[in-house]
Amino acid sequence: MPGSQRFLAAALAAGFIAALIGCxxxxxxxxxxxxxxxxSLPYHALNEQGRPEGFAVDVLxxxxxxxxxxxxxxxxxxxxxxxxxxxxxxxxxxxxxxxxQRSPSAHLTAPWIRNSYALVARRDLKGGFGEIRTIATxxxxxxxxxxSLLLAHAGQVVFPSRDEAWRAVCENKVDGAILEIRVIxxxxxxxxxxxxxxxxxxxxxxxxxxxxxxxxxxxxAAVADALRDEIEKMVESRELSAILEPWAYYNADDAQLIYRxxxxxxxxxxxxxxxxxxxxAGVLSALQWRRNHLLSKAAVDAExxxxxxxxxxxxxxxxxxxxxxxLSYVSSAVEAVYGCTREESGGKSPPWREWIHPEDRDSFxxxxxxxxxxxxxxxxxxxxSPQRPQPRWILERLTPVIDSSGAxxxxxxxxxxxxxxMEAELARKAGxxxxxxxxxxxxxxxxxxxxxxxxxxxxxxxxxxIGYNHEEMSGLPVLxxxxxxxxxxxxSEIQSVFRTPGAYANLELRVxxxxxxxxxxxxxxxxxxxxxGVGGIVVNSRDITERRQAEQDKGRLIDELxxxxxxxxxxxxxxxxxxxxxxxxxxxxxxxIEEAAEKxxxxxxxxDLTRLRHAxxxxxxxxxxxxxxxxxxxxxxxxEKVSFSKxxxxxxxxxxxxxxxxxxxxxxxxxxxxxFVDPGRIVQVLQNLIENxxxxxxxxxxxxxxxxxxxxxxxxxxxxxGIGIEPQYHSRxxxxxxxxxxxxxxTGIGLSLVRRIIEMxxxxxxxxSNEEAxxxxxxxxxPLAAVAPPVNFSEGL
Amino acid sequence: MATSTVLLVEDDENHAExxxxxxxxxxxxxxxxxxxxxxxxxxxxLRKGNFQGLDASPAPQVILLDLRLPRIDGLEVLRFIKTEExxxxxxxxxxxxxxxxxxxxxSYRLNANGYVVKPLDFKEFRSLMKELGIYWLDWNQSASLxxxxxxxxxxx
Numbered sequence: 001m002p003g004s005q006r007f008l009a010a011a012l013a014a015g016f017i018a019a020l021i022g023c024x025x026x027x028x029x030x031x032x033x034x035x036x037x038x039x040s041l042p043y044h045a046l047n048e049q050g051r052p053e054g055f056a057v058d059v060l061x062x063x064x065x066x067x068x069x070x071x072x073x074x075x076x077x078x079x080x081x082x083x084x085x086x087x088x089x090x091x092x093x094x095x096x097x098x099x100x101q102r103s104p105s106a107h108l109t110a111p112w113i114r115n116s117y118a119l120v121a122r123r124d125l126k127g128g129f130g131e132i133r134t135i136a137t138x139x140x141x142x143x144x145x146x147x148s149l150l151l152a153h154a155g156q157v158v159f160p161s162r163d164e165a166w167r168a169v170c171e172n173k174v175d176g177a178i179l180e181i182r183v184i185x186x187x188x189x190x191x192x193x194x195x196x197x198x199x200x201x202x203x204x205x206x207x208x209x210x211x212x213x214x215x216x217x218x219x220x221a222a223v224a225d226a227l228r229d230e231i232e233k234m235v236e237s238r239e240l241s242a243i244l245e246p247w248a249y250y251n252a253d254d255a256q257l258i259y260r261x262x263x264x265x266x267x268x269x270x271x272x273x274x275x276x277x278x279x280x281a282g283v284l285s286a287l288q289w290r291r292n293h294l295l296s297k298a299a300v301d302a303e304x305x306x307x308x309x310x311x312x313x314x315x316x317x318x319x320x321x322x323x324x325x326x327l328s329y330v331s332s333a334v335e336a337v338y339g340c341t342r343e344e345s346g347g348k349s350p351p352w353r354e355w356i357h358p359e360d361r362d363s364f365x366x367x368x369x370x371x372x373x374x375x376x377x378x379x380x381x382x383x384x385s386p387q388r389p390q391p392r393w394i395l396e397r398l399t400p401v402i403d404s405s406g407a408x409x410x411x412x413x414x415x416x417x418x419x420x421x422m423e424a425e426l427a428r429k430a431g432x433x434x435x436x437x438x439x440x441x442x443x444x445x446x447x448x449x450x451x452x453x454x455x456x457x458x459x460x461x462x463x464x465x466i467g468y469n470h471e472e473m474s475g476l477p478v479l480x481x482x483x484x485x486x487x488x489x490x491x492s493e494i495q496s497v498f499r500t501p502g503a504y505a506n507l508e509l510r511v512x513x514x515x516x517x518x519x520x521x522x523x524x525x526x527x528x529x530x531x532x533g534v535g536g537i538v539v540n541s542r543d544i545t546e547r548r549q550a551e552q553d554k555g556r557l558i559d560e561l562x563x564x565x566x567x568x569x570x571x572x573x574x575x576x577x578x579x580x581x582x583x584x585x586x587x588x589x590x591x592x593i594e595e596a597a598e599k600x601x602x603x604x605x606x607x608d609l610t611r612l613r614h615a616x617x618x619x620x621x622x623x624x625x626x627x628x629x630x631x632x633x634x635x636x637x638x639x640e641k642v643s644f645s646k647x648x649x650x651x652x653x654x655x656x657x658x659x660x661x662x663x664x665x666x667x668x669x670x671x672x673x674x675x676f677v678d679p680g681r682i683v684q685v686l687q688n689l690i691e692n693x694x695x696x697x698x699x700x701x702x703x704x705x706x707x708x709x710x711x712x713x714x715x716x717x718x719x720x721x722g723i724g725i726e727p728q729y730h731s732r733x734x735x736x737x738x739x740x741x742x743x744x745x746x747t748g749i750g751l752s753l754v755r756r757i758i759e760m761x762x763x764x765x766x767x768x769s770n771e772e773a774x775x776x777x778x779x780x781x782x783p784l785a786a787v788a789p790p791v792n793f794s795e796g797l
Numbered sequence: 798m799a800t801s802t803v804l805l806v807e808d809d810e811n812h813a814e815x816x817x818x819x820x821x822x823x824x825x826x827x828x829x830x831x832x833x834x835x836x837x838x839x840x841x842x843l844r845k846g847n848f849q850g851l852d853a854s855p856a857p858q859v860i861l862l863d864l865r866l867p868r869i870d871g872l873e874v875l876r877f878i879k880t881e882e883x884x885x886x887x888x889x890x891x892x893x894x895x896x897x898x899x900x901x902x903x904s905y906r907l908n909a910n911g912y913v914v915k916p917l918d919f920k921e922f923r924s925l926m927k928e929l930g931i932y933w934l935d936w937n938q939s940a941s942l943x944x945x946x947x948x949x950x951x952x953x
Contacts, residue, residue: 573897581894588815742809
C-alpha cells in the first residue's frame with residue numbers, strides 16, 4: 001500500500017535524522033526512563049495496583065525489552081506538554097504533533113500508530129458535512145478537537161460516554177457523532193442498548209493530529225528513536241499485530257468513567273487537569289494512608305468513587321495462556337459477570353467452567369477448542385456459580401492470539417452478562433409461539449402469498465372452511481377456490497393490492513368448498529411485501545356464509561311478516577266494515593217494527609221482521625265463514641297422499657242435493673294424479689268452486705273437474721258453462737267480501753277461503769274466462785305426491 | 798214545485814229501504830232512483846245499458862253513494878263523476894258504514910261533497926237522513942237546478 005510505504009519511509013527518515021541528532025543524547029542502559037501517562041486507556045494508564053495497562057504500554061514495554069531499556073510508568077495528569085517541559089517525564093508513549101505547541105523543544109519520533117476518527121451519521125443523511133448541525137462526542141479531548149476543526153460550523157454536544165453519543169445519533173437527537181474508529185468497530189458488533197435496528201453511515205475523517213508518535217525532551221530523544229526503531233522491527237516480525245490484536249475490541253470504559261466523574265463538573269482542560277491531579281492524589285494517598293490507618297474524609301471519598309467506578313464495568317476481559325495453561329489476565333468485572341473473585345479466577349483453568357450449565361458445557365468446550373485451534377468464535381451459555389445461584393446467560397467472544405510462527409499462544413476473551421437480553425429473547429420466542437398457536441387454532445384463515453400470488457403459508461383452519469387441508473393448498477394460487485366471476489368482478493382491486501406495497505382491500509367473495517358447495521368469505525387482502533419478516537400478500541378470510549344466510553332469512557321473514565301484517569290490517573278493516581252492515585239493518589228495522597207495533601200495523605211488522613231475519617241470518621253466515629277462514633291458518637291437519645279424483649267425488653257427494661236441484665251435470669276426470677294435501681281442506685275448495693259454478697249458471701249447469709299440463713306442473717281445474725267473469729274482475733273476486741252480484745246470497749268470503757287454502761298448500765289459483773268461451777274455469781296447482789320417474793317407451797317396445 | 802231526483806247507489810237492499818223511508822222526513826218530495834252497483838250507477842248517469850233511451854229520466858239533484866260496491870267500487874264511481882265534465886257539478890254525498898280515516902280522506906280527495914257514516918241507532922239514523930234530505934233537496938242550491946229548463950238532462 002502506498003500509504004504504508006510512505007509511512008515506512010517517513011519512519012525510516014525520522015529514525016535516521018533522530019540518530020544524527022541523537023549524537024547529543026545517548027542511551028543510558030543503567031538508567032530507568034520515566035515514561036508518562038495521563039490515564040488514556042486503551043493506550044496507557046496505571047491501574048489501581050499502580051501497574052501500567054494499555055496497548056501502548058504493551059507495545060513500548062516490548063520495544064524497550066528489545067532495545068535493552070528499562071521503563072518506569074509515571075502518572076502525569078497534567079498532560080504530555082507540561083510534563084515534558086517540567087522534566088517530570090523522559091518519554092511520552094503516544095502523542096500527536098500538537099504537543100510541540102506547548103512544548104516546542106519536544107522531540108517527536110515518526111508516528112507509530114494512528115488514532116483514527118470517523119463521523120457516524122444516520123444513513124438518510126445525504127448532503128455531506130454541511131447538513132450536520134449538531135455533532136456529538138464522548139468525553140475525550142481528541143475527538144472534540146477533531147470536531148471543532150473539521151466541523152467548525154456544527155454545534156458540539158459532549159456526552160458523558162461514547163454509548164450515549166452513539167445513542168444520540170441513532171435516536172436522531174444529533175445529526176452525527178465523532179468517535180474513534182476502534183469504538184465504532186466495537187459498537188457495530190455490539191451496539192449500545194436500543195440501537196441495533198438503526199443503520200448508520202460511517203465516514204472516515206482525515207486529521208493529521210491523530211498520527212501518534214513517541215515524544216521526549218531533547219536529552220532522551222535517542223531513547224525515543226530507539227524504541228521507535230524497535231517498533232518498526234516488530235511490525236515486520238508481526239509481533240506488533242499480536243500485541244495489538246487482543247486490544248482491538250477493548251472499549252476503554254475505565255478511563256471513560258474516570259473522566260466522566262470529573263468532566264461533569266467543568267468541561268475545561270484546566271478543570272480536567274486539576275481534577276485528575278486531585279483524583280490521582282486522592283487515590284495515592286488513600287493507598288498510603290490506609291496502610292498507616294490515617295484515613296481522611298477525602299481519601300474515603302476517593303476510594304469509594306474508585307470502587308464504584310470499577311464495579312460499574314460490565315464486561316470482563318480475560319486472557320488465557322495456552323502454554324502456561326493458566327489465566328494471564330482477568331479484569332475486575334469477573335465477579336460481576338462470572339460470580340467469582342479475581343483471586344479465585346487466578347487458577348490454572350477458568351473456574352467458571354465448572355459452573356457452566358451441564359447442557360451448555362459440551363458446546364463451550366467445543367468452542368474453546370475451536371478458539372485454541374485459531375478460530376475467532378463467540379458463544380452464549382448459562383452459568384450458575386455458588387455465590388450467585390440464579391442462572392445467568394453469558395455472551396463470550398474468544399479470540400485466539402497467534403505468534404510469529406503461526407501457533408496459537410493465548411486465547412483472549414471478552415464476556416458479558418446478557419441475561420436480561422436472553423430473557424427478553426426467550427419471552428419474545430414464547431410470544432411468537434403463542435401467536436403461531438393463535439393462527440393455527442383460530443377459525444379465521446390466514447394465508448401468506450408470494451408476489452406471484454402462490455400460497456406460501458396458510459393456516460390449518462382452511463380445512464374447516466373449504467375442505468382442502470393446508471398441505472393441499474400450499475403452492476396453489478391464493479385465488480384458487482374463489483369463484484372466477486367474483487375474481488373477475490374485483491379484478492382491479494385485487495391487482496392494485498398485488499402491485500402496491502401497503503395497499504389493502506376488503507372483499508366479500510364466494511369460494512367453492514371441496515364438496516362443491518358455495519361458501520361466502522369475507523377477505524382482507526393486504527400487500528405486506530415491504531414488511532420485513534412477512535414479505536408477501538396476506539389474506540385474512542372468515543366464513544360468513546351462515547351470517548349472510550341468517551341475514552337473508554331475516555330479511556325474508558321480515559317481508560313475510562310485513563305482508564301478513566298488512567293482510568291482517570286489511571282483514572280487520574274489511575271485517576269490521578262488512579259485519580256492521582247487517583247490524584245497521586237489524587237496528588234500523590227494529591225501530592220500524594216498534595213503531596208499527598204501536599200503530600198495530602201487523603202487515604208492516606211482518607214485512608220488516610222478514611228483513612230482520614234475513615239480515616241476522618246473513619250475519620250468522622258471515623261469522624261462520626270468517627271463523628272458517630281464520631282457522632285455515634290456525635289449524636293444520638296432517639297432509640297425506642290422496643287421489644285428487646277421490647277428493648272431487650267426495651265434494652260432489654256432499655253437494656248432491658244442490659246439484660240435483662239445479663239439474664246440474666258434474667264430470668270428474670277419473671285419472672287425476674295423487675296429491676299430497678290436507679284432504680278436508682281441498683274438499684272444501686272443490687265444494688266452494690262447485691257451488692259457485694252452480695250459482696252462476698243461467699240454465700242447466702255443466703261442470704267439469706279435470707287436470708291439464710302447464711309445462712311441468714299439472715293444473716287442476718273446475719270449469720263451468722255459467723255467466724263468466726269479465727277480465728277486470730279476475731283478481732278482485734278472490735278478495736274478502738268482494739261480490740260481483742249484489743243480489744247474490746253469498747257473503748263474499750268463499751273465494752277468499754279457497755285462495756287461502758290453496759296458498760297454504762303452496763299452490764296458486766286463478767280464473768280463466770273470456771267472452772269467446774262460455775263460463776269460467778278456476779285453475780289451481782297443488783303439491784303432488786312423490787311420483788316414480790316417468791317411464792320412457794322407446795320404439796322397440 | 799218540481800220533484801227532485803235522488804240517485805242512491807247502495808248494494809244492500811235493506812239499507813236502501815232504510816234510506817228511502819227516512820230521507821227528508823215528510824218535508825221534501827223526491828224520486829229515488831236506486832242502483833245496486835257502480836257499473837249501474839255510471840250506466841244510469843250516462844244513459845247507457847239498461848238506462849238507454851230513458852231520455853226523460855231527470856238528472857239527479859244529489860247522488861248518495863256507498864263506498865263498498867260490487868264490480869265498480871264507490872271511490873271509482875266518485876272519481877268518474879268528478880272527472881266527467883257533464884257530471885262533476887252534481888253533489889255526491891258518501892253514505893258508508895265505514896268511519897275509517899282513510900275512506901274519508903280518499904273521498905274528499907276525489908272531491909266528494911259530503912261524507913256521512915250510517916248510524917247504528919234507529920233514531921239517529923232517522924234524524925240524520927231527514928236532515929240530509931232537507932239540506933240537499935230543499936236548502937241547498939245546486940247547479941243542476943239553476944239550469945234554464947228544470948228537469949232537462951244536462952247530458953243532452
